[in-house]
Amino acid sequence: MSEQEASFPKLTIRELFHPPLQDRRSFIKMMVIGGLTITVGGVVIPRLRFGVAHAESPQFSMILVDFNKCTGCRTCETVCGQYNHKAVVNGEQLLGLGNPYLSNIRVYSFNPDVDVPIVCVMCRDNPCIEACPVEEDEDGRRALYRDPKTLAIKNDPERCITCGACAEACRTQRVEAIVPNPKTNRPERMCTLCDGDPQCVKYCPYGALDHIVGGYIGGSHYGLPAEKIAKELIERWYGVKLGKGGARG
Amino acid sequence: MKSLSGYHGVVLDVDLSSGKINRKEIDPKDFRNFIGGRGLGIKLLWDALRKPGVDPLSPENPLLLMPGAFSGFPLPSASRTCVVTKSPITTPKKSKHKHASTITYSNMGGFFGPEIRFAGYDGIMVRGSADRPVYLFIDDDRVEIRKAQKFWGMGTDEFDRAFIDELGDRRIRSCYIGPAGENLVPYACIINTTARAAGRGGTGCVMGSKNLKAVAVRGSRQPDVAMHKRFLELLEESRKGFEGTPSTENWRRYGTGSALIWASDIGAQAVKNYREGTYIHADKIGGVAARRKIWQRDFACFVCPLACKKSGRAPLGPYAGIVHDGPEYETGTMLGANLLIDDMEGMMKAIWHGDDFGLDIISVGNVIGFLMEAYDKGLIDLDVLDGIDLKWGNVDAVIQMLHKIAHREGIGEKASKGVHYLAEEIGRESHKFAAHCKGHSLAAWNCHYRPTQALCYVTANRGACHLNGHSAEDQNSTALVDSTGVCLFAHRGYRENALADIMEAITTREWSSEEYSKAGERIYNLEKSFNFREGFRREDDVIADRFFEEPLTIGRRKGAVLDRGQFEEMMNAYYAERGWDSKTTQPSKDRLKALGLDFV
Ligand code: SF4
Ligand code: SF4
Ligand code: SF4
């Protein structure tokens, strides 16, 4: 992170621990019937911050993952699939059935248990766009560009020559969020931010996702691929090094 | 054949003997009558085994990996895979068939079942037996039987990581066996995605008999639904139903681990080989202590809002470095309270070994508890135990036993056959404390003060089963839930009749709640008919004398013991309600006909 970036004021990100119990009293009652005594607040979840948000960057909008809260349930994948691949039923456009294969966010699981959701992190230097060999049009757009309205990365199917350079750049330099379609080789799985109402954030049952608007995220885990993030989390949570076969000796 | 909507209409049928791979079309009638998962599984098993007495470890016995009717849709907790096969562990008192045994169905969470549906199948049926170790690779229509020699002998934990390296894609879901399954331990389990187990009934042993180390699946498809809009409404409603309820919060915080304390408190826990129902040190191995000392993070199965899986590590002491999930109620009781082990880190290590070997922790905890009691009472000595000092609470001895059993060495060979075998071998009235039904070990719940818990065990179609249900009605409903692929723990978060409504939206077939519960009864009766055909009779619906003769001596239920007369009465009422003959337990022709089981 450069000094200039570091000087931006911080935005508040929701506190990184389990959401407060909705109905603490009935919970306690239930536990007491069960013979349990619980210390309210006695459950301490170590906090981790995986990014620091900075204000005053109106041109950025992105999905932030809190790895501490993610349980790997993949609800995000299904709702992303539902919203971004709608079904037409009797002439009416409806949400799809949520095939996770079609999702723009993808959860990778590791052993020891760590789940890492990967989604386009909306890189400010967007290596994917930089890699696109198609010449800019009058609006300064290549075949891959940032849509000024949705702030998401978009592909122009008319002009894309399906060379796969964008996906390759994302894979080698960032998170492998976008991939070439196995048939057409056109890039897919660009996060659309769901027209400003990210479904993954809305439906994540564990509050592990946030929609950052008007700011951008820096910090040590920004834009790292799943394997690297998992490695660090496994070391941090379980105190073991992730190696090939036999992490715990 | 036009398939019913909501299904692919196809089960992948793999014959490991011939290497033939076939897309088996399923009669839409079978989906209507048996739904999927456990229900469709028993129908396919019934059709595959046309006569009783087939050796469960012979190539003839199919291994069925069955997602449910809801699997592959984003419905809350529709994550389960039901493994159905003929059990290698159960046995009747007498039967004219040499290899008589019950059906078994064993249910695992995770992501495997949904992925089978994503790959375009309503189930996988593995028949035959490979001549050397293989694994099955399924990527939509691409299906391959591949060599697995280099993985043979590998523990499930190491294999889980090595297999991903081999396959090169973390999104591939798999299930596999450990050394116990390879060595044909009759209560070996199948494990998927880091220790989610189809523990019970010996499914891993059947898999091992086929030389099948693993099944890997990846898919890009999804079945369709009949009433799309209605389905979306029900989906939204079901998701909302789980939000912020005390029950959801409790599951998230402690999983089944909270029961380690309350079950002990109410005298319902298996303690000291089922001698007691209360463990004075339950708090040392319970959910609250685990949350404080061990658990790091919570994990969920596919689209589950409960995240009952807890993973952590032993931070200190001689067992430091162990990283695993649990304890949950069953593992924490069977390798904890039941063996009087109160050292949580040591218990974690034992659970890790049990899972790594691919042993059913419930059965193996029961077997070791039985041996501990026999040793304590002087019925066996150190020699019999190959020098392993199986004193109550000795974690290291337990770990040594796990190794012996998984490799069937010495005492492990005998112990691998189950408590019914050990009791016969040891004699001297030890059968009185051999806690099993039909050869299948009791789980982590005691029954001294709860006759319905005993009924649940003795009437279960897979041999002793704690999830079976305490009445005919509960049992039918459980059979249904297991057929939808929804998790039995989580289904209570759905409103009443929601599952029937969702079935209707998926298939357009009208599902009145009566129709729906009739399907549960149909499934249960077909399983029962299978067992009856094998030779299981009323004399097999029994449980250890301990529960009738040795009252609890501690806890809130001190003095509690089952009453034989009362129990028999309850059993007779149960058979009457079922329409089964109370002398033989044979289902009546009329009842079978009413359920559409004329073919039985
Ligand atoms: S929905 Fe939330 S908890 Fe579940 S996998 Fe996605 S980010 Fe993780
Ligand atoms: S490089 Fe990848 S992560 Fe970065 S903006 Fe492009 S697609 Fe998104
Ligand atoms: S695949 Fe299309 S969008 Fe991507 S770099 Fe090539 S031309 Fe540009």
Ligand code: SF4
């Ligand atoms: S914001 Fe929308 S498109 Fe992006 S990952 Fe979330 S659900 Fe998918």
